[in-house]
Amino acid sequence: MARKKQYDESEVIEKAMHLFWRNGYERTSVRMLEKEMGINQFSIYASFKNKQGVFLKSLKSYKSKIKTIKDKLEASNNGKVGIKQYFYDFLAFSKEGSLSKGCLVTNTVNEVNTDADPTIMKELELFAEDIKQLFVRNLKQDDKSDPASIEQKANFLMNSILGLSISSKVFNEKQLEDSIEMTFLNL
Amino acid sequence: MARKKQYDESEVIEKAMHLFWRNGYERTSVRMLEKEMGINQFSIYASFKNKQGVFLKSLKSYKSKIKTIKDKLEASNNGKVGIKQYFYDFLAFSKEGSLSKGCLVTNTVNEVNTDADPTIMKELELFAEDIKQLFVRNLKQDDKSDPASIEQKANFLMNSILGLSISSKVFNEKQLEDSIEMTFLNL
DNA sequence: TTATTAACTAAGCATTTGCTTAGAAATAAA
């Protein structure tokens, strides 16, 4: 009845995701996406509506990729040890060459104007909340103290991993390891 | 002999700085700078060569502005207490409304491509190193332990304050306070 | 006053941006 698509949507999104991850949202042009995804602009707009559409799908792709280490944390069942492992896993996950691309989500929070792009911003908040709940869950495993204390520690850990997302772009491995080890030393 | 400038360079740079701080480098256009600085594009290019020139001067302006709280830390002479106060001072400094603009330097690290803009990147590294040395100095004041331990703590603190720079854009005051208090609890 | 020099205004430059469209090529049901 009609012509077939000559590309696989999830395959080309995977490529787009890496481009956004490396360069950020604004500095990734539709021309760059065209080249990286290997398809024409028409096809991009036909499949994903617009640039933001490509990005939202890329975010989904990113989330499913990082789900591996999130699942590992969820299955760990060993409290702070598991969270610490998650920190190291995250570093390895975002590594590219000697430095890191950081976290796609964090990068975007930092780039996109808070009030300018509410659709994207909402996605990011949900993602952060999700991670935090994983931390809370594991903290409860070996910390029988009051909920307020758990909450405080979770907030602290969120701050640490956000920091790591930037630090990993600038600092060397020894410095990053220092940060992680200190974070969990007296937690 | 010739006409006088109708604007003060440091005055208009102060305005440019706030624009960059709020919006980031790329998302601040020369047209926006024109409006905010209140001078024509010709004057911008005559005084500062190009957009990057305006930004570099803005960075200087930012640094001299934040020098107030850096000097306070340097004069504190009370070790970790002074550093902690610096964290709170930084939060107040970067505040705009209920949320924060973060740190102009950190924002730029996050935005600008590491290898794309080496001139700017160098500026940023120097700034970070400067802050770290202040931390080291104060840490030594009440921590007589080995240099390796001091270094580790300084790296940890750098990670924390970088985290704070992002966190402050997303999290509420209670969450930020949690992070700071936990950071210094067992330091 | 006059000549010189610098700072102003405003228009315009080439390039890049996100997105659209006209028309050719391919697929498969009728």
Add this chain to the structure above:
DNA sequence: TTTATTTCTAAGCAAATGCTTAGTTAATAA
């Protein structure tokens, strides 16, 4: 084969980007 439908290519659109330039205005040394 014919016809309907969709995807493809490639050209082009308006708007925005960083930056320049032609020409006017103002200030001061001669």
